[in-house]
Amino acid sequence: MYRPRHYDIDDPATLATFMREHGFVLLVTTVDGAPFATHLPLLFDPDSGTHGRLLGHVAKANPHWRS
Incomplete structure (x- = not known):
């Protein structure tokens, strides 16, 4: 999937905050x-x-869980 570079988040503190605030993901296989x-x-x-x-x-x- 194409993602423009300006959407990248490289700051570890910003990523950590996002992961703490959004603890629900969609696993797709x-x-x-x-x-x-x-x-x-x-x-x-x-x-x-x-x-x-x-x-x-x-x-x-x-x-x-099997995969």
């Missing part, structure tokens, strides 16, 4: 050749590792 999407809650842990860490959960009943 393909299953049997068709798009498959799951909404997931995520928490951003800024103190883990060099760039922080995203922590989330996928229910075992959801087909995404």
